Amino acid sequence: MIDELLARYEDGATVAFGAAGTRTIEDLRRDLGIIAAALPEPEDERSILLVFERDRYLFVSALLGAIARGHSVLLPPNARRESIGDLLCDARVLGLLHDTGAGLDLNVDQLLEEPSSRPLFTPREAPETIATLFTSGTTSAFTEWPKTKAQLLGEAKMLGEHFGITASDRVLGLVSPLHIYGLLYTVLMPLLQGAAFSRETPLYAESIALRLRVDRPSVMIAVPAQLRAFSAIEARDFESVRRVFSSTAPLREEAAAQFLERTGLPITEVFGSTETGGIASRERTAGSKLRALPGVGVSIDEAGYLLVDSPFADERFGRPYRTGDLAEIDDEGALIHRGRADGIVKIGGRRLALPELEERVRSVQGIEDAAVVALKSRDGRGHHLLLAYSPERVKVERVRQHLMGYYEPSCIPRRIVSVDRLPREDNGKLTRAALLSLFDYTAEGRPLRRELEWQSDIKLRVPETYLYYDGHFPGYPILPGAAQLLEIVAEGMLRRGETRTIQRFSRLKFLGRILPGDELEFELRVAGDEAYDFFIRTPRELASSGRVHLREGLS
Template structure:
């Protein structure tokens, strides 16, 4: 049976979906619409009767998160969603909350399980808020408050853009739901669209493969870091008739990874550009064309590139004020745009300006390199180093000719585009880049890896 029509987030409380309609599943069982309605209604009535308005919401189980999140929205409260579930992070986030839901936090009151609601509270969606956190990849994480209307409008846009293609496919994800990408794509959008979702993140490729094969049709919500490893670890050809679409966000998908996935699955992942502050900005699918790296703005998003090349976003999913992204960009004639790297990732070496993203792009074009990160060397801001993940070709060359031969080839490639004084002074081979759970590369993690004493074993 196909899914029921899309229902806006704010109308779910009065939705008349079939009681047995599947909402979510996990390894132990499944949860239907009647289960979901009873659970959020009881929790919403409990919250509405209490004085606390700010709740820390932290659980690894996306269905339980969805229940408590929707209850908070109906009750007009604020859901404070921490960036991770480490004890120190939970304690810090709980310090600016009045109560907790989900994981316990010492010293903070936790709500008991609610009793069944005799009647539903009057919805207070206008007062509802979700407080999220930025990744902190370029500094300390920041708290970002979203209204329910902002999030609901973005969900409606996603369904308008891709809903027909997805149908009733079950939503699987390798990403957590406590970041904006996972919250929208793994929880809110499936709920509004009547599309079932798997309640646990599936970072292990074998667990993910089992759930894909268990599903008639599936949607995968992932990151470039996870997707880049899949072709070597699972039989992707078996997924081809089952996958409706793959989404990738959290960083750029390496061209080699996109092309490998396209060869196995018939289409490259749909990459989504965005941030906690701006919401979704743009999307692309690499198709092998000369302009496959170009991005197209999402519906409703207005973009501006100033004379200095800085990209700014005005979006209904983030309020009405234009926001600087910190990215350099340039227009294509057809209205799409190319990203040219972070404006804060330009360094000066021997008086010459070096755009680190441009050097990364040139290195990534070499057949031996799967992924690369370039950064100033710790303690030596006038020198740069490169972290490199090798392709199968690169590993073969390393085994046959040694690292010196690879470094010579990389220097020759870069020398076609950069002055010799700008070339990396350190080449560190790693099995994977030090990405966080969002797929982002924290600057401190890159610097720490470059400061390490040895190359990683690559066998």
Template sequence: MIALHDVLSVAGDAAGLKTPVCRDGGVVLDRAAFRARVAGWIALLQTRDAQRYALCIDDPFDFACALFALFACGKEPVIPANATPGYLADLADAYDAVLTDADLPLFVASDSAEAGANAAANVNAATNANANAEATPTAYAAHPIDPQAPLTLYTSGSSGTPKPIRKTLAQFNAEVHTLERQWGALVGDATMLASVPHHHIYGLLFRVLWPLAAGRAFDRAISLEPLHLQQQIDQGGATVVVSTPAQLSRWPALPGFAALTPAPRAFFSSGGPLALDAAQEYAAAYGAAPLEIYGSTETGGIAWRRQDQTDAWQPVAGIEVRRDEDGALNVRSPHLDHRGWHRTDDQIALDADGRFRLQGRLDRVLKLDGKRVSLPELEARLARHPYVAQAALVPLEGATRERVGAVVALTEAGSEALRDEGRVALAKTLRRYLADYFDVVVLPRHWRFRATLPFDARGKLPVAALAAAFEPRSEGMEVLAEARSGDTLHYDLRVPPTLVHFAGHFPGLPILPGVVQVDWAIRLAADHVPAARAIASVDRLKFMAPVAPGAVLKLTLAHDAERRRVQFVYKLSGRECASGVIVYREPA
């Protein structure tokens, strides 16, 4: 292990320069290539006056190179959660300039001794072309970095508004050394594979900074699914997977899940709790459940668990925890910018062994018709019903009163109840169950049923994404319910009366166009089968009955992976009104 502020200062001996940094397919980019690439970024940045840079680089290797070049130049990196124009506009006061993947061209370097020279030649050429630099950068020159160099990340906060979290490189350095002490022996020389971006603290630490400081490679590609993981394993051998509960819960149902060879040494998960049944599937397939990491952008990592051993959270080495009188978790950690106690909004119960269990958020309490209700308490109770795998509640704006909406991911039994009894009956069943524990005025009045909850790339459940479940999608349809049975998906879709596609189709007798129904089927199929976006044809297309504004359609999507096709059937009031087969191309 080296200190992060010494990454550009350690001796440039031949052995050290061959230390792996990044695996790009069958190519290994070593420290020589890394330092040469950083030198090119430094030469470019030295020609610019801007001090604060929004770092919007998707390629993790170039991101790491640009990040340390900014540190070396005494400039301040700002890492937005995403690079969408609207999001960057909201943060316009936080940065002076933006760095993207387009600022320097990609380069190709072999894993031979010539890697550093090839990289240096490329970055020098890019620097001369783009920055008119007067001096050629020295690829292996030492560049001192201030250990207290600032870095700003953004989190959504409880309100959903981007919240800046200003940290120092020293805080990240403390955390990567903690990670190495805790799990370095388990990880060993494994390549870090990731399904998470590096624009948030979890991905930044586990995907980029920890391997960089420990001298192990991170993979340049995002790991999308088990078959892709196997390709990366075939190229790199020993691996560790860095992912989120949303991804890890989905993978066991995909081809190749239990056949990864050699098996990853560990699966890391963060961003929220991993469902117990998913943890058990990993334990059955690989002998151990994923290592779940609990923490926040403000605090860094706090605790960990493996659910095949316990559901309680064990503080990470060097972290102290305590419980306030109101149940709030307090943390004292070397990853903070002070030595005192940091109060969180998570409520916990401590056990005799110093471990804790989460009991919801203290900052999610509403008053409905004069009654106070804790949304986490409602969620926890709802999650105990045999029909419910996970539940999230969200306040909804109403014309006359505040409302609560429930977004529920169903168990297999819940999905069966949805198919057999219908959406309305299922919602009534869950309301009756909650009524045994809560005043009826605080119960959810609006329900959406899903195969999975709308976790983002960080494994979080954004308030905006939950609220969006109660609005029509951008394509027009309103998804009331979604359930899975094997390779088949079942939907209840409401057709909004104000749908733009009714205009002119037809005057006086509006009918939903058939092409819209096909488009909806393709889009919903692609949500769960990304390959379905590459349409080869739509076969056996039939339209048997018209669909009027306000109709509630039942849509079934049956996926045949071997034949690369998805059969869809729409029903209206129990009768088929449209059907067809979506055929998609074989991946290139």
């Protein structure tokens, strides 16, 4: 597999470029061999976990090194510490390769810097499943998608040939290679075509503009949310670019038209998913339509669901693969995507398409991004809607009035919030859990409680959905120490009539967990004229203790 991937590179050819330095094909072959030699022998049903935050070249070296040794790899769903921690505890993980500051073996950056006494490793036959990726679930869960060599390399080869990627191209990736879109377009497609890829993954306007000016890429791999950054970049900075790809979410007509007008480049929009691979694409010009990619067949079943017959789709579910998308095929054979089936809800007896509502919001002048989530309602309306949009400078009332021109009052989102930026992941996806958190709901749609339940000055209860648990160690709830000091100790002192200002804490000990639903006892003892000792007890143990020092005089 390694020879197949690297066959198009001539001697001395550049593989990677960027601020971290240029790397050649000889460098890559040497480095993947060093990494392969440092890994343990493969074991059945176990994989190497790859966690990379900074350098795409190190990721590629690790990916190819693991495969050369005969390993399959796991690519984490995101870079959050709790997600990585969960995977590290998984019995299927045989080893770790990373470029982080976590202090764990094997750090690839350090491994390649140190002189190696190991002989270079001769690549072995790759396993049938070479990588397992993850997609976000409807809550905080993730779904695994194993990928075979034939699926990944077959699709990457098709994409490179279809879009005319050549050995002279320089590919600037603005998305993480840990996700299917980034893996295919910023790693495997360039490798198979003998092209060079960027080491860095710039995300903001200034850093993107710098890499455009310095590295002179010919191809860019982006997501729709990043077009906001593009608008702040001078048009002349795109002079070296001949093609820009966009995927993972719908591309707004206005955004595509503005980019075309400024740069003369139509954005190449790709529609696909982790489970199916690429499905269709189009050049975003006026009236352009989605056309199936080479080798991919599309059809519609009786319920209006999109069926995909593709050699790149997950083989476990047969062919054609029934997606969760609603679609139509027009008289010319073009694909019309109508959105996710779970994006259709019933409110007050009316069917409402959430993607359509989101587009209505995005059409308001000044709005750059928007998302709607539906929660089951208790009042008989079926669902009620929550809307978040960016940026904050656009007034909520203006958005509400705009929607009133299209929808019945019962279909207008019950709550609307504006934020500077929606909490999308680095692949452009916005999970339901992240969206619900903007409205103080749990991933399951239960409202978060902002206040503790005080029964007296010394007894209180922690609500099961207390706000401070949200996002902290999912599956292992811990009430953060800062929350204990602010919400229990400081509040408890006020309830005792202490009005002096807290200066500092000392002798802090966090000895046990405070769980959702715990009944607590709060004890306060005088420790001098300007200090108290506190103790917080659960039904199981002393959870925390410490000393509070007060300022002189009243606050």
